[in-house]
Amino acid sequence: MGASRSLQRSSPMRLLIALIGLLLFLWWMIQPPSTSSSSSALNINLPDISSATPTAALHPPKKAPPILHITMNNLSATAHPLRNQERLLILTPLARFYDEYWQNLLKLDYPRHLIELGFIVPKTHGGNTAIAGLQEALRRVQNGSKKHRFSKVTILRQDFDTPIGQTERERHALKAQKDRRAAMARARNSLLFTTLDPGIAWVLWLDSDIVESPPSLFQDLAMHNKPVIVPNCFQRYRENGAWKERPYDFNSWQDSETAQNLGRTMKEDDILLEGYAELPTYRALMAYQRDEKGDKHTEMLLDGVGGTALLVKAEIHRDGAMFPTFPFYHLIETEGFAKMVRRLGHQPYGLPNYLVYHYNE
Template sequence: MILTEKPSNIYTSTLRGNKRLAVFVLAILSFLTLSFFTFSKSSLGLNACGRTIRSLNEAVALSSSTGGNNQRAGGQAKFINLNDLEATANAKDQQEHVIILTPLKNAEAYLPRYFELIDRLSYPKDLISVAFLVSDTTDDTVSILREKADEFLNRQDPSQRYHEIAIYEKDFDFQLPEDKRHTFELQPLRRSFMARSRNYLLTAALREYHSWVLWLDVDVVEYPESILEDLQSVDVDVVVPNCLLETEDGSFWAYDKNNWQETEKSIEMQKDLDPEYVLLEGYYEFLTNRYLMVDMPTHLGKLEKVPLDGVGATFTLVKAQVHREGANFPPYVYQHQVETEGFAKMAKAMGFGVYGLPSYIIHHIRNS
């Protein structure tokens, strides 16, 4: 019989120890390999949807959209304290934002002078936003606006850049021959479409930081560079200067006859009118017996104000609060008025003050 010697206890212990070590090392290597491939897929090449991230910006966007920094998808609520928003007499010193609103249609001929004048304003440009609503246009209005917006927003001097310029386009399919746009019979319909245009522009462009809204006609051709500060200093809810017609000899000719006061005669006359009848100023077909601002004395102080019951919108400065609280431009008949004059009636019914400055003269181009 051949006897085989049984391994010693020392050898057996060593063999068992090596097996344990090998299993341990193999486990570590497996873990590292698995981690490497997992990390490569999730962080270096593929997002959760399996799409390759091709740029740092995409990576940042992915981080935000998947709730980076322990945020829930969708981000955080936006909190704005509108109690801190004011429109004051010293708006320039208080750094209050102004938005200039101008509705347009086939306006290419007027735009060079329009931009020249607003660029001449002494109010800080970084506190000025400009917004346009272009409707039913067949000329190059939109392309000119794009070109000027690019120029005004990208100037080398940051102090000469405007805060924001927005161009909106909304067609109403309303066509009216140029030589018919001021005829008496078509005014209620035309003014109704203008009201809709203004309301579209207002609701699209008004931001939470705007303190003042300036309604400016594209064909106003002359006003002082300090006009914003001047009108703000009057410190009323709605204020308009006296808009005259531009003449070669500088003679006094009225233009904006929508700035007016009611009189005893005009109020009495309205008692017998059909509620749907729209009153219009400056037409011989129907005399309203109102006191037009263009007929008021102009020798008083430049900032001497008078209360008004109706306003136009050649150059109308409004505290943004007036619009925010609901005063807009009625496209329907409101107290025998539509559009801008209806806005004035509505603002007054809400308790806001509406005023004009008979001695503060600006000029409008002569058109058909």
């Protein structure tokens, strides 16, 4: 009876089953855990860092990106930009898209492979319309022959609201100027800081309502080789069936003792503005210095500048000259920019006899 139980306990079938069970157990023990179970455990135990760490930092590229070496001392902005193949950045705050502006831009005769464009569009219904018109115009050019394409185009959408309406009357009301000009300065700075790369030699600020200028606008301004220079901005209009023209931009001026004394009596956050009877500054406005028979390259020193067609050597912006969004010596936006340029040791200039024309609403 005892021998029979011993034979049952050690039968070949039971030994085989036990061996297979042992091998399965050992196989299970030595297998690595599955990816899904591992990830689940890590996600439970580790803090969520996705909001604090850029995705690129968590997933390094398989191939290291190139390292650029740029010698800024070799960058030139001279009186002969075409000869030296100097790159131009044209920047436009775009509240409305005028086809006349675009056609005028296309007529500029500087080689397009040396031109980059930058636009910033407000978060408004009008901005939606403007960006649609701009994109369609760009599509036709950038999908055309390589010779006619611009080197680079950047379109920004503002991340802040426009404080006032966009009709001409609303834009030019005195009570709206501080908020309006501050928002314009903010938009200009956003556009500038985003698009100014190390290879740019010149920056041309060209408003979206400049609809007529000489095709050689950039070269004509650059030939003066000034750190900051601005032409005179006029406007064509019809009166009694005849075309006439009148000064439009009053932000380019030479300062006056009257204006300086007025500034001394103002509160710290007040701003001085031109073209308003409530603020008689008696400055010498470039708009009224035009000599119809005079040389179009006649220069005048300026203390304030407008931004309708403003050429700046890129090194001036890199020095720190930006558009104040706050009262800077009682000046703001482009006029504050001119003041900042002078505080940095540079001199703005104007060309009273050289005209560009503003859209007539």
